Amino acid sequence: MDSHLILEKIDSCLKDAKKHGLQKKGLTFPIDPALVEDDELRDICSRLASFFDMLNEAFHYSEQLAQGNLQVNASRANIFTMSLKGLHASLTHLTWQVNQVAKGDLNQQVYFLGEFSNSFNDMIDSLREKQILEQKLKIITDVLGEGLFLVDSDGKIIFSNPEALKLLGYTFNEIEGALIHIGIFKQLPDGTIFQPGENPLCNAIQIGNDYNESNGVFTCKSGFMIPVMVSSRPVYKNDTLDGAVITFRDITEQKKNLETLETINRLLEKQALTDALTGIHNRMKFDKILTSEIQRAQRNNSILSLIIFDIDHFKQVNDTYGHSAGDNVLIRLTRLITCNIRVIDFFARWGGEEFVVLSPGTGLDGVIQLAEKLRGKVEGYNFKEPGKITLSFGVTTFHDGDTDTVLINRADNALYRAKESGRNQVQYN
Amino acid sequence: MKDVYNFNWDDLGDLSEGRPNLGGETSVLVYRLMQFTFKDIFSKELGKKKTLELFVKAGNIAGKEFCINILDTSLQFNDFIADLKEKLVALKIGILRIEKSDDEKRQYTMTVSEDLDCSGLPIFDESVCDYDEGFIAGIFEEYTGEKYNVNEVDCWATGDRTCRFEVKQVEN
Numbered sequence: 001m002d003s004h005l006i007l008e009k010i011d012s013c014l015k016d017a018k019k020h021g022l023q024k025k026g027l028t029f030p031i032d033p034a035l036v037e038d039d040e041l042r043d044i045c046s047r048l049a050s051f052f053d054m055l056n057e058a059f060h061y062s063e064q065l066a067q068g069n070l071q072v073n074a075s076r077a078n079i080f081t082m083s084l085k086g087l088h089a090s091l092t093h094l095t096w097q098v099n100q101v102a103k104g105d106l107n108q109q110v111y112f113l114g115e116f117s118n119s120f121n122d123m124i125d126s127l128r129e130k131q132i133l134e135q136k137l138k139i140i141t142d143v144l145g146e147g148l149f150l151v152d153s154d155g156k157i158i159f160s161n162p163e164a165l166k167l168l169g170y171t172f173n174e175i176e177g178a179l180i181h182i183g184i185f186k187q188l189p190d191g192t193i194f195q196p197g198e199n200p201l202c203n204a205i206q207i208g209n210d211y212n213e214s215n216g217v218f219t220c221k222s223g224f225m226i227p228v229m230v231s232s233r234p235v236y237k238n239d240t241l242d243g244a245v246i247t248f249r250d251i252t253e254q255k256k257n258l259e260t261l262e263t264i265n266r267l268l269e270k271q272a273l274t275d276a277l278t279g280i281h282n283r284m285k286f287d288k289i290l291t292s293e294i295q296r297a298q299r300n301n302s303i304l305s306l307i308i309f310d311i312d313h314f315k316q317v318n319d320t321y322g323h324s325a326g327d328n329v330l331i332r333l334t335r336l337i338t339c340n341i342r343v344i345d346f347f348a349r350w351g352g353e354e355f356v357v358l359s360p361g362t363g364l365d366g367v368i369q370l371a372e373k374l375r376g377k378v379e380g381y382n383f384k385e386p387g388k389i390t391l392s393f394g395v396t397t398f399h400d401g402d403t404d405t406v407l408i409n410r411a412d413n414a415l416y417r418a419k420e421s422g423r424n425q426v427q428y429n
Numbered sequence: 430m431k432d433v434y435n436f437n438w439d440d441l442g443d444l445s446e447g448r449p450n451l452g453g454e455t456s457v458l459v460y461r462l463m464q465f466t467f468k469d470i471f472s473k474e475l476g477k478k479k480t481l482e483l484f485v486k487a488g489n490i491a492g493k494e495f496c497i498n499i500l501d502t503s504l505q506f507n508d509f510i511a512d513l514k515e516k517l518v519a520l521k522i523g524i525l526r527i528e529k530s531d532d533e534k535r536q537y538t539m540t541v542s543e544d545l546d547c548s549g550l551p552i553f554d555e556s557v558c559d560y561d562e563g564f565i566a567g568i569f570e571e572y573t574g575e576k577y578n579v580n581e582v583d584c585w586a587t588g589d590r591t592c593r594f595e596v597k598q599v600e601n
Contacts, residue, residue, distance in 0.1 A: 075588075076583075076587045076588030076589065077552070077588055078588070082588065082589070082590050083590065085588075085589050085590045086542070086591060089526065089528070089540050089542070089589075089591045089593070090526075092528040092529075093526035093528050093540065096526075096527050096528050096529060096530065097527075100507065100527075100530075105507040107507050107508045107510075107511035108507070108511050108514070108527075109514065109515070111514070111518050111524050112542075112543075
């Protein structure tokens with residue numbers, strides 16, 4: 001076989017390859033070197049045949065790499081595959097890097113792989129920032145003074161912060177996957193279990209609504225209930241409802257404080273309307289009651305009477321026996337009067353040694369009798385110091401159209417007359 | 430003169446003082462010149478097999494000292510590998526890339542591209558990075574406290590564009 005024929009056969013083979021590609025069978029060297037008689041030509045054909053083989057292998061190798069097969073190999077002596085081997089190594093390394101990222105390893109950087117490196121390292125930087133944000137969020141949930149649950153759209157608990165576990169007495173393993181509306185938020189403060197479909201938290205989670213309850217109860221692992229203020233907000237993943245974040249606060253102390261505050265307020269209100277020395281109503285309270293009783297009498301056309309009395313020569317008691325003795329007189333006097341009036345009569349300290357009795361449903365005769373009775377009781381009572389005291393009374397009854405001031409002035413005028421007339425007596429007006 | 434020399438990191442000297450103008454870097458050519466002339470003379474004096482053994486051993490000492498003096502051994506494994514990769518690039522030793530890792534079995538496949546010993550060499554029939562095998566083993570041994578076997582399975586000198594090492598912890 002001469003050189004011309006050899007070149008023709010090779011040329012034909014190459015033309016065919018150029019036209020149809022290498023296809024699966026690849027390039028086949030068209031001459032069997034063993035059939036070439038000339039030594040030099042035979043050696044050339046052998047080398048060309050080996051180059052054809054290397055090209056076929058490089059073609060197959062690159063095809064496999066293009067399909068993502070990283071297990072493929074190429075022979076070491078193949079000079080056409082060397083750069084492909086570099087690419088192969090890079091792809092294998094990138095695969096490892098991606099797996100590391102999937103495992104949470106964000107420390108690896110890719111070096112000297114051109115745009116691959118830039119993209120990968122940018123992605124790592126972005127994930128690191130996200131990781132830092134997640135760490136910050138975790139710290140926030142850890143130190144948050146409120147319980148926090150993350151639930152899926154069925155209400156299954158996916159995450160809880162330490163405070164939630166502490167408040168309810170669970171470990172996370174014990175409540176992971178539990179439905180929050182079955183085990184934890186399942187009843188009203190009076191112990192009534194929510195009927196199916198009526199649990200408001202469950203409904204809010206499943207529909208994707210906000211939910212706020214300032215007077216709910218959560219059930220602890222122990223079975224005890226704790227009063228809670230609870231809020232729920234829906235969370236979305238790719239615009240699809242993905243569950244909710246639920247926060248809750250134990251309001252046991254808050255409730256106790258509220259109760260204490262209410263008690264204090266009631267006490268303060270009572271103090272504001274009570275005479276500190278004698279414990280009976282003070283003038284402020286009397287003014288309120290007088291107004292309402294006048295309105296009632298006016299409205300119902302009912303009778304209403306008023307007594308104003310004061311202790312005769314009380315200044316002498318204070319001057320002679322001291323203010324402490326004077327105070328004791330006032331205290332004993334109020335007890336004595338209280339015991340001798342009706343429950344519906346309203347007794348108050350008007351100021352100093354002056355007192356008032358408002359007596360609904362009592363007419364002039366009745367109120368004079370009442371005043372006389374009180375006068376007599378006090379006159380006959382033995383006060384330790386100064387022994388005996390007397391009272392002067394002014395009484396009056398409500399007339400249609402009377403105002404508070406008019407009624408009081410009339411009784412006061414009567415009292416003045418009682419004083420002027422020698423004290424220890426009842427005068428009416 | 431002492432019969433035995435024990436390597437000490439301080440023996441590397443203070444390069445900033447000793448080479449104020451030329452600095453701490455030199456050419457890879459010079460590094461290879463020393464490596465291959467050592468290999469030449471040792472193989473003739475001690476035989477090729479013994480020479481390669483000695484290169485691995487020397488590399489092992491270098492790896493351990495490098496780990497102690499250059500790397501941060503307090504890091505977790507993944508962080509340590511990241512640090513190692515970064516330092517090898519910074520010191521222009523080579524580009525380390527992990528291809529496979531089995532942390533449980535402590536087995537790794539890694540490549541070192543553009544390495545000091547063989548990148549750009551003509552193709553021989555054998556791998557030449559014996560010193561690197563010892564160097565990598567020394568680093569892993571110093572970090573983990575366990576014995577490691579490192580075998581170069583591909584090398585530029587055998588027709589691959591990168592040196593590939595199989596790193597395995599030796600079972601006790």
